Amino acid sequence: MPRSTVARIDLDALRRNFQTARSRAGGAQVMAVVKADGYGHGIGPVASALDSLAPKFAVACLEEARAIREAGLVKPVVLLQGVHAKADIDECARHGFEPVFHSFQQLAWLEQLEARPVFWLKVNTGMNRLGFHPDELNGVMGRLQTLGVDQGLLGFVTHFACADDPESAMTAQQTSVFERATSAFPGLVKSVANSAAHFRPGQPMFDWSRPGIMLYGGSPMVGTTGRELGLEPVMSLEAPLISTRLVPAGESVGYGASWLADRDTRMGMVAIGYGDGYPRHAGTNTPAAINGQRIRLIGRVSMDMLAVDLTNAPDAKEGDSVELWGRTVGVDEVAACAGTISYELMTGITGRVPRQYR
Structure with a gap:
């Protein structure tokens, strides 16, 4: 008989946390972040439980996107880390995955292919991990338009470095940088909001929010528990x-x-x-x-x-x-x-x- 050590997953609590995220997202649509095996909860069951609520899923990498398809789900899947090889772009086009491109190498791969997925561009607003510098964005857009690749572009994303700290001014600074960098392209959608952004009063949510840890009941805010934020443990x-x-x-x-x-x-x-x-x-x-x-x-x-x-x-x-x-x-x-x-x-x-x- 196996030992009874177990992780019990309450999928109803997961769905209620998603509803909380949606209620705090203002007019933004909400994509459910289910990377890292659904934050350890199991990507297949988690995505299946949220399929009737979330219009998109977001993962880190191609393997996780495949796991969603293997669970029988057909919703669009955003690849937050983009792709790691040219062949990955073709797979994205075939399976409805939406890569986030953050480098000139990825753009070069995209230009070499006939079948292209819809995609996003990442803007580096100060976190300095991935993304195009705001000063590069006009050139990137011109390159895409010249080659006729821009038709597949959905919009822009960035990621906040200090949204979990209510005392930090960096989130407001990053938001301002993002707004200026993307203002010349009003027809494209924008996504900035991680879990913590849902709990920052007055934070612009733009078109798509991306809650992750809050879906699972963990707190995204320094010095505050999930329960204090109205979240349920999953x-x-x-x-x-x-x-x-x-x-x-x-x-x-x-x-x-x-x-x-x-x-x-x-x-x-x-x-x-x-x-x-x-x-x-x-x-x-x-x-x-x-x-x-x-x-x-x-x-x-x-x-x-x-x-x-x-x-x-x-x-x-x-x-x-x-x-x-x-x-x-x-x-x-x-x-x-x-x-x-x-x-x-x-x-x-x-x-x-x-x-x-x-």
Whole structure:
């Protein structure tokens, strides 16, 4: 019999979070970002659950776009990272994928092909990862028009560097740069808004927003949890309590003897560890829950197990299910304790943890 460590995925909560994104997008249409295997939730089931709501999907790469087609879905799919070879462009044309072109090499590939997909151009407004500099944009557009390639151009995208920080002025600066760079092309659509942009008062949303982490219940904003933003957790990571014992005062638990009991403490071992994707750096006092009672981790997380203090759950017994994050303990709380973000936690759950959908 397999262990009962599992990630339970609430697809109704996913759909409600999408509705929240749509309500905060103003007049913009909303494409659902399902990259990184649906942020660790399973790209096929996630996209299928959103298919009746989202007019487009967005992924990072071609492999993820293929997974959506393999799930039997036919909606347009935006490739946010564009393509990595000329042959990829032909595949985009055949399967309704919309690559975002960000380099002159990609444009050269496009010009060499007869069959061309519809596509987007990325504008580098200050994040300095990918995209054409605003000063290059008029030249790029002229090149596309001269070669007759511009007919497939849908519009422009950019990406915000600091939208998660309400104190930063950079998002307003990037928005202004984007507006100036694209103002000469009013007939083309525009997309700027990641999840965080949906929670910035007064932020222009343009034509298409691109919510990602908020669909899965994680917070896109610094210092704020998803629950505080009105989002519902979609993933509940659970594992069984497989052992309990009384640790006498002065004795330790786990590798490195990093935790010492300051009093006699009832301790439990949980069948999950960093081999399952639970963060190794989540140390003592990271919250968990059992039977609705909040408890805490103690000592180091090992590959297959972690220890919890059962003082607040005196009735807990072997076989009970421990929630590592979900409805009682928010994933953002665990991420803060581990010195990371909810994005990394959810996408990091490994393949040995089965996903169960409801």
